[in-house]
Amino acid sequence: MQPFTTLDGLVVPVDRANVDTDAIIPKQFMKSIRRTGFGENLFDEWRYLDRGEPGQDCSVRPRNPDFALNDARYQGASILLTRANFGCGSSREHAPWALHDYGIRVLIAPSFADIFYGNCFKNGMLPIVLPDAQVQRLFEEVEATPGFRLGVDLNSQSITTLGGRTLRFEVDPFRRHCLLNGLDDIALTLEREADIRQYENSRRALEPWIFDASQENLQKLYQGDCFK
Structure with a gap:
């Protein structure tokens, strides 16, 4: 904008x-x-x-x-x-x-x-x-x-x-x-890009299975095994 x-x-x-x-x-x-x-x-x-x-x-x-x-x-x-x-x-x-x-x-x-x-x-x-x-x-x-x-x-x-x-x-x-x-809504969001990236990295460390696209982990997500 x-x-x-x-x-x-x-x-x-x-x-x-x-x-x-x-x-x-x-x-x-x-x-x-x-x-x-x-x-x-x-x-x-x-x-x-x-x-x-x-x-x-x-x-x-x-x-x-x-x-x-x-x-x-x-x-x-x-x-x-x-x-x-x-x-x-x-x-x-x-x-x-x-x-x-x-x-x-x-x-x-x-x-x-x-x-x-x-x-x-x-x-x-x-x-x-x-x-x-x-x-x-x-x-x-x-x-x-x-x-x-x-x-x-x-x-x-x-x-x-x-x-x-x-x-x-x-x-x-x-x-x-x-x-x-x-600054439109997208530009406002991008102003916090570093914070967003830090959050994503911390979540990846705590819950790696969410970001693991292997067939085994996808099956676990679908079956709910990751939350048991």
Whole structure:
């Protein structure tokens, strides 16, 4: 996982509350666990005018001209601004995969669904919770200012607007540490590799039959003789 420290990014607004994970990535696309290739189907039912299916050439599909991701002014956006309870519904990890694959690195909302919120950190994205009034003002500024960008600094837990205004946000210290250092669950486990190896070696010395793959010992394990 790539570390996240700072980002200066274009903002795209999705002005809807209670956006569930099936809206973020519809269920028919959940046929892969590769984490990539989902970006073109992000918000598929809102983004396109036909029903999407896996394997389609999205470049020739009819697009909804009223949806923000299809607006030229928001192309290349890496910050998603949205409303309360974003990411509700099923806990599918494909939802953050689709956002990340599209290029989103920061999400700003008044609240997020709990499981989705945690999945964002595990996939290298920063979900930021701000009060409703601050989110509303950001929506107004995005609408009024083509090319509206924000500077996000995880180390100082701050957002800087184009006008120089600073907004503060809170992040759990452990999640902040993991994101700053690019540590997902596997990387966290590997930080204790020496301890794990020491434990395995001590167990091998105490219970060698578990690690002995000879036919005789395998038969003993199956018969339970090692535990008599």
